[in-house]
Amino acid sequence: xxxxxxxxxxxxxxxxxxxxxxxxxxxxxxxxxxxxxxxxxxxxxxxxxxxxxxxxxxxxxxxxxxxxxxxxxxxxxxxxxxxxxxxxxxxxxxxxxxxxxxxxxxxxxxx
Amino acid sequence: xxxxxxxxxxxxxxxxxxxxxxxxxxxxxxxxxxxxxxxxxxxxxxxxxxxxxxxxxxxxxxxxxxxxxxxxxxxxxxxxxxxxxxxxxxxxxxxxxxxxxxxxxxxxxxxxxxxxxxxxxx
Numbered sequence: 001x002x003x004x005x006x007x008x009x010x011x012x013x014x015x016x017x018x019x020x021x022x023x024x025x026x027x028x029x030x031x032x033x034x035x036x037x038x039x040x041x042x043x044x045x046x047x048x049x050x051x052x053x054x055x056x057x058x059x060x061x062x063x064x065x066x067x068x069x070x071x072x073x074x075x076x077x078x079x080x081x082x083x084x085x086x087x088x089x090x091x092x093x094x095x096x097x098x099x100x101x102x103x104x105x106x107x108x109x110x111x
Numbered sequence: 112x113x114x115x116x117x118x119x120x121x122x123x124x125x126x127x128x129x130x131x132x133x134x135x136x137x138x139x140x141x142x143x144x145x146x147x148x149x150x151x152x153x154x155x156x157x158x159x160x161x162x163x164x165x166x167x168x169x170x171x172x173x174x175x176x177x178x179x180x181x182x183x184x185x186x187x188x189x190x191x192x193x194x195x196x197x198x199x200x201x202x203x204x205x206x207x208x209x210x211x212x213x214x215x216x217x218x219x220x221x222x223x224x225x226x227x228x229x230x231x232x233x
Contacts, residue, residue, distance in 0.1 A: 034217050034218070034219055036219035036220065036221070038156070040156075045206055045223045045224065045225050045226055046148075046156065046206070046223050047223075048219070048220075048221045048222070048223070051211065051219035051221050052211075052219060057221055089155060089156050091156070091158065091219070091220070093216070093217050093218075093219075095216075099158065099161065099170050099172070100146075100158035100161070100220075101158070102148075102155060102156040102157060102158060103155070104155050105155045105156070
């Protein structure tokens with residue numbers, strides 16, 4: 001069974017930098033998985049931040065960036081703000097038979 | 112501006128059926144793959160089904176295979192999800208989402224609707 005792993009929770013100070021990761025229970029994440037990152041606040045639909053590893057979605061500030069770090073996809077938030085406090089999800093494209101698998105999400109606290 | 116508006120959710124008994132709709136506007140509907148993603152109460156996101164821009168290729172998660180059918184009507188700019196043999200574990204908010212191009216394979220789901228709630232309970 002393919003499991004996409006994310007940190008359950010993370011904390012960052014206002015103005016600080018945080019890197020959230022998205023890995024695989026078996027194997028490495030690459031650009032061929034087309035990692036996509038979403039931000040979701042309670043009661044709201046997901047908002048797309050990053051797609052295809054490192055392309056910022058329209059209207060997303062440049063303090064959000066995506067990359068591959070080692071064997072994982074990564075979302076880096078530079079200069080964290082209070083309203084960045086949200087749940088963050090990644091999704092990977094796994095190809096034939098499995099298709100798209102979401103990670104369990106990371107709850108980011110800004111304090 | 113891309114707009115996706117889901118409808119059709121509601122309360123249904125286990126074993127029942129429901130059809131969800133997603134009305135699309137602000138883009139050329141046939142040029143984009145579309146998908147359904149769901150979120151059970153208090154849980155994370157789960158991909159459910161996807162369809163290519165032409166409608167010729169569909170994809171389903173194992174959890175819904177044989178029970179859910181995704182389709183699209185280009186004349187109405189509308190995406191559908193026919194859900195049969197519903198179970199309690201299908202209870203969730205169902206979102207429709209748009210891909211990056213006509214092909215579904217490899218795309219990210221980048222534009223989202225606000226979702227419609229499906230509750231399966233007796």
